Amino acid sequence: GESVGLHLPTLSVQEGDNSIINCAYSNSASDYFIWYKQESGKGPQFIIDIRSNMDKRQGQRVTVLLNKTVKHLSLQIAATQPGDSAVYFCAETGGATNKLIFGTGTLLAVQP
Amino acid sequence: ETGVTQTPRHLVMGMTNKKSLKCEQHLGHNAMYWYKQSAKKPLELMFVYNFKEQTENNSVPSRFSPECPNSSHLFLHLHTLQPEDSALYLCASSQDRASGELFFGEGSRLTVL
Numbered sequence: 001g002e003s004v005g006l007h008l009p010t011l012s013v014q015e016g017d018n019s020i021i022n023c024a025y026s027n028s029a030s031d032y033f034i035w036y037k038q039e040s041g042k043g044p045q046f047i048i049d050i051r052s053n054m055d056k057r058q059g060q061r062v063t064v065l066l067n068k069t070v071k072h073l074s075l076q077i078a079a080t081q082p083g084d085s086a087v088y089f090c091a092e093t094g095g096a097t098n099k100l101i102f103g104t105g106t107l108l109a110v111q112p
Numbered sequence: 113e114t115g116v117t118q119t120p121r122h123l124v125m126g127m128t129n130k131k132s133l134k135c136e137q138h139l140g141h142n143a144m145y146w147y148k149q150s151a152k153k154p155l156e157l158m159f160v161y162n163f164k165e166q167t168e169n170n171s172v173p174s175r176f177s178p179e180c181p182n183s184s185h186l187f188l189h190l191h192t193l194q195p196e197d198s199a200l201y202l203c204a205s206s207q208d209r210a211s212g213e214l215f216f217g218e219g220s221r222l223t224v225l
Binding site for chain 1: 114116152153154155157202204212213214215216217218219
């Protein structure tokens with residue numbers, strides 16, 4: 001069935017380093033992808049999105065890359081800060097049902 | 113502050129109790145959602161309302177009963193729950209059902225004894 005999954009459940013990085021969080025999706029009909037950040041005790045927060053007609057989109061310190069050939073999505077965070085520590089979810093939508101499907105999440109731990 | 117407020121933030125209830133979760137959004141959105149978040153599982157969509165009409169019920173047991181009196185308010189009525197229903201219940205809103213940009217509340221942490 002359709003699914004969105006993450007390669008690494010936990011990622012530990014040093015403060016100041018760049019972080020890369022990966023996500024695989026299986027529905028080739030998906031045409032819209034979103035990254036959410038969930039800090040401890042809070043609800044998920046929209047970070048950045050990308051449509052399938054693009055392969056890269058940049059925000060402030062974050063970049064999302066989309067590789068439709070291998071159905072892979074990644075979130076890059078530049079100069080990771082302690083405030084970036086959170087669980088990051090990718091989500092996809094599109095196709096016949098237009099349902100937003102979330103992955104299980106990756107915990108990003110930033111070491112000082 | 114996301115513009116979506118959930119109350120209560122924490123709730124402990126017995127299996128025979130009746131309680132309700134409340135969600136209010138101040139964003140002028142037309143779509144509202146209930147999600148269930150359990151440990152080590154993806155977010156599970158429960159219900160979707162678009163312009164106060166329920167457009168999706170994701171095979172949720174009848175012990176969960178949603179109510180959407182207007183586009184700004186959403187309730188989740190709980191009755192005879194099971195311990196496995198213990199989870200974080202998240203409310204979200206979006207401009208409309210087609211938008212993938214959801215604005216989430218901080219959730220209601222439910223514990224069923």
